[in-house]
Amino acid sequence: MTERVVPAGDRRRRRPTKQGVVLSEELIVETALRLIEEHGADALSVRRLGRALGADPSSLYRYFRHTDDLMLAIADELIGRTLREWRPTGDWCADLRELGLRMHAGALAHPRAAVLSAHRVTGREHEIQAVENIIGTLRGAGFPDAEAVRIYHAFVDQALAFGALDSAGTALPRSARDAETEVWRATYAHLPAATHPHIAATARHLVATMRHSSYPAALDLLLTAARTRLDAFRARTEG
Template structure:
């Protein structure tokens, strides 16, 4: 899309397209996410979207200024889908553990969309809800406001960084992923202890571990560090609640 703007009053008319489709922002976002999943980043063009929707491509400008505006909506939709399946329990550490894993899983379900949008700040409804919710979890746990913001920042950046990393890996062709995994067995596991003592000593663990993502381990370490910090603030008895 180009940077074309349609006045708000002219947007979102509910007339069907020539194919009988009534365009909505939700339908456009869903279709864009499907095209990204099936065809990669090159699919995110106004022409291909219009074709997939059975609509004149210019009709999309009634909903989004350009592809970047659409990308922000996709990023916000990924957040909204995660929030819709997350059920807080009131135990801060368990809640952030569950939310982090769901954020990661949601990214892997739409790897191309995640790679393109994980680093963006949308300022949209679902992102605002997520910021409010996570800060609320931390503040209710007893973190002072400054600490709550710092831990929120680390939690979200860690989740998004791992989401982008693992989603990029998931976007590779299967043969490429398998070839990279094999490097740990065919190269690292064969290095001699005389020249690479640390790799040789841990080779079997490297072969077993490096084929899997490390986000759960990193998330656990982050939450443990946060709990230790909370213990300093509140005392060890209440830190895990």
């Protein structure tokens, strides 16, 4: 897609295309998401999308101005899927942990799209709602506004970064993933204590742990630190 603006009022069509497809923004995003997982970033072309949708490629400009516009919609859809079943309980720490794990799982469910979109700021409906919910959770817990934003920033960036990191690993061919896992057993587990005492002492833990994502542990560390900061703030204000 290249830049080609269609007036907003003319973007939606209710009647089917010549191929019998009734296009919608949702259908285009869903199809693009599927194609990205199958073919990578090269899937985002008017020709390929039109072919997959059974529609004239030019009709896509009624919904998206260009490829980047569509990429932002895809990023926002991934956020929306994360939020769809998240229900805050009032326990801020447990709620953020659940949301973080959902964000990470959502990235792994669409690894190629996650790698492409993790660094984007969409300014769209689902992202705005996510920002509102997370900051609201932190303010409701008692964090001062500046601290709430600071922790929000760290929380979101951590989830997105781990999502992209682990998604990149998931997107590797199975043989490459297996080979990297094997390095811990075949190389690190056999380093001698005389030259690498700390690796040798922890080798069995490295073999058992390094094959898995460290995101849950990193998330717990972040939330524990946040709770400690909140306790310290309360102690200062009460004192």
